[in-house]
Amino acid sequence: MTLVDSPSPTTPSHTPPRPQPQPQPRAGAVTADRPDTSAGVLGTRRADAPTGTARTPSDHEQQRTARSEHVNRLRAGVLGANDGIVSVAGLAVGVAGATTDTRWLLVAGLAALIAGALSMAMGEYVSVSTQRDTDRALIARTRADLAAQPEREHRHLVQALTETGIPRDVVGSVAESLERHDALGAHTRFRHNVEDGAVVSPWGAAITSLVSFAIGGLIPLLAILxxxxxxxxxxxxxAVVISLAVLGVVSARLGQATAGRATLRTIAGGLLAIVVTYGIGAALGAVIA
Known part of the structure; x- marks a missing residue:
């Protein structure tokens, strides 16, 4: 009888090691792959939330910036044209009330046209530049506050979002989501109503105002000459009534507003200015004569 080698009954067979149980994270703890969402209700900012790092603006943001620039130029153009019509007409009619000499009317009208256009352009440039500098200073201050005190800034954002009507049980999560996408943009937009991409250039408003004032002022000047x-x-x-009516209708169409009442107010104000300046000019002309 041939004996065949066999394992000894007392020799244990080889078995793979049993996996050790992994420790479960505590409730509310933050792990590398499991962000803490319990702060959504309390409004506590996560330590790893972004703090306003630079990013490439999206197509929607670029369109919003272009729209802001367009609205700013439209406002400057309408305001410049209205001022050109009323101010040049008022001055020319006032001089016409004092003298009938066409040369003096031409000198006074051109002086009012040039000085008014330059003054309007400089006023728009200074005004928009001041607003732009103020907005940029606010954006820079918000960026510094996000880097220095992120938890406090997060609480302020939660409060601002709560005031817009977002329920308190989700406002913390909404704030965290906004900060992960663009922390600086979220804080400046919802807390201060300022957007970095919407800071318009003052040169566009100044040039638009200068050109529109000159065009508007030429209408009454040519009419009186x-x-x-x-x-x-x-x-x-x-000429003033027709030009102001056309300006009111065009501006209302561009702004998608009702033109009737606004146009009537503009016409009434322009006619009042002309009548008053003509009366003053006639009185001065009678005194001087």
Missing amino acids: ASPAVLRLPVTML
Whole structure:
């Protein structure tokens, strides 16, 4: 009988090692692959949330910036044209009330046109530059506060979002989501109503205001120079009424607003300015004569 080698009954067979149980994280603890979401209700900011790092603006943000620039130029253009029509017409009619000499009317009208256009452009440039510098200073201060005191800034964002009507049980999560996407943009937009990409250039407003003032002022100036002395006042007033009416309708169409009442207010104000300046000019002309 041939004996065949066999394992000894007392020799244990080889078995793979049993996996050791992994420790479960405590409730509320933050792990590398499991962010803490318990702070959504309390409004506590996560330590790893972004603090306003630079990023490439999206197409939507670029369109919003272009729209802000367009609205700013539209405002400057309408304001410049309205001021050009009323101020040049008022000055020219006032001089016409004092003298019938066409040369003095031309000198006074051109002086009012040039000085008014330059003044309007400089006023727009200074105004928009001041607003731009203020917005940029606010953005820079917000960026520094996010880097220095992120938890406090997060609480402020939660409070601002709560005031917009977001429920308190989700406002913390909403704030965290906004900060992960763009912390600086979220804080400046929802807390201060300022957007970095929407800071407009003052040069566009200044040039638009200068050109629109010059075009608007030319209308009453040409009307008063081309009409005979006895018809200067009614012809100029008619030109002012027509130009202000067209300006009111165009600006209302561009702004998608109702043109009727706003146009009537503009026309009434322009006619009042012309009548007052003509009366003053006539009184001064009678005194000087």
